[in-house]
Amino acid sequence: MxxxxxxxxxxxxxxxxxxxxxxxxxxxxxxxxxxxxxxxxxxxxxxxxxxxxxxxxxxxxxxxxxxxxxxxxxxxxxxxxxxxxxxxxxxxxxxxxSSNAEVKPPILDALEKINPEDNIKTIGVITTTQHIHKLDEMIKLIEDEGYTVKTTPGITTKPGQVLGCNFTSIKNLDVDMIIYVGSGDFHALGVKLFTKKPVLLADPFKGTARDIEEFYDKILRIRFARIIKAENAKTFGIIISSKKGQLRYNLALNLKKLIEEHGFKAQILNMDYISPDRLLPFDLDAYVMTACPRIAIDDSAMYKKPVITPQELEIVLGIRNWDDYMMDEIIIHDGQ
Ligand code: SF4
Known part of the structure; x- marks a missing residue:
């Protein structure tokens, strides 16, 4: 195994x-x-x-x-x-x-991709649960090349650990760039959005590293298209999940109020496992996802109607600027 x-x-x-x-x-x-x-x-x-x-x-x-x-x-x-x-x-x-995948090859590949003209001195290192046991090794590999490495703990996350709904361990990192060690683009995207720093994705399963800038631009274009489509909506479904760590009931109530204050209709829908076919019976123009923040981004193409995050709803309603685009996080759970 x-x-x-x-x-x-x-x-x-x-x-x-x-x-x-x-x-x-x-x-x-x-x-x-x-x-x-x-x-x-x-x-x-x-x-x-x-x-x-x-x-x-x-x-x-x-x-x-x-x-x-x-x-x-x-x-x-x-x-x-x-x-x-x-x-x-x-x-x-x-x-x-814990994954046995080697972190040395992708980290060395990432370090080779740093442009000396960018004058990078400090690097934040961040990873997922399956590689976190190798954090000390990751730090040493980067320090051995002459960089200063920084990590901080987040709310309910360890130093250097990131979840798809919790980026608190990187928000206050004062560094020149970030190396994300993991395989999924989603986490790297979140790291980029929350830090606005250059991010290299070092993939232990492929043994290589890549810049996520192209993926970042592509996802932002897709999100922009969803937001534009949702701006035509007159009726919104607000999706909550009964999974205890995804349930944000009070947020759903607040969003319903907000939508109605802007002259539109809103209906809260509860699901346990969220999938596109469960929305087919409902005659609603757009959906706001208060369950797992990854659903709106990762599964976007599977839904016929726009599915947006609470922060994207604020852009739709004109109370947040596109320049302040931010990913959704679940830091406070109703189940805590
Ligand atoms: S809410 Fe989504 S990103 Fe957060 S722990 Fe659950 S599945 Fe992962």
Whole structure:
């Protein structure tokens, strides 16, 4: 298996808690290892321990399975994400599922791409949960080339850690440029938007690095097109998710009020798993996404009607300038 699933730590935890019914929760990319892990745990725990796999989609620590199976679960093992500090009905053990992918080749490639004429002296390094265990190695590689490296912790995130909905660890970094170590463009885009600094994406799975400027321009053009389309809307659906780490009910109420104050109609729609086909029955002109901020950006092309973020709604309503374009974040959860 490509990841270290820390099976012996899980077995120790089950023993400590005398837990009998265990739910394993994996993101899509790790589900192929789920059966093998479940069987390893069952083989190494008493006969009365039952290990279940949650086969539903899981995209982050915002989505915890503590309430599933009608309260029968004693312990959830949640892989590949770190705690957001949400209140839960049973203990949750977070296993980071650290990637073994090498960070040296993409970081050295990134450093080679720095133009000496840009006079870069300080670099911020930022990464996702699956590579955060290699942060010290990343810092040393960059320092060895003569740069000063800075990281800061964020709200509920570790120093150097970024989530798709939480960029607080980079907002106050006083650096000349950022190296983002990870594979997804989305996080690099957020880092760019929140810092306005040059960002290089160092991909440990490809072993190479690239400038994200072209992708950044492309996404901004797409967002601009969605905003223009939403400006013709007379009726808005405000989407909330019942996943506890994505629920922002008060934000949804405030947005409804705001839309109505501007003379338009608004309806709040609740979903658990959000997908384009669930919106088909509704005769609404545009949607505002208060659930996972990635949905409006990553899945944009899948929706027939414009799906915009709360900050984009402010641009549509004329209360935010396009120059102040910002990505959405979920820092305060209703479930905390
Ligand atoms: S809200 Fe979205 S970006 Fe944030 S943890 Fe959940 S899935 Fe990830």
């Amino acid at each position: 490509e990841y270290d699933y820390k099976i012996s730590d899980i077995i120790t935890k089950i023993d400590e808690l005398d837990a009998k019914n265990i739910m394993l929760q994996f993101p899509e990319g790790l589900k192929m290892d789920a059966v093998e892990i479940a069987q390893q745990i069952e083989e190494n725990t008493p006969d009365d321990v039952n290990v279940l796999i949650d086969a539903d989609a899981c995209f982050g620590a915002c989505d915890l399975a503590d309430l599933k199976v009608n309260g029968h679960i004693d312990l959830v093992i949640h892989f590949a994400h770190t705690s957001l500090g949400l209140k839960t009905e049973c203990p949750i053990m977070f296993i980071e599922a």
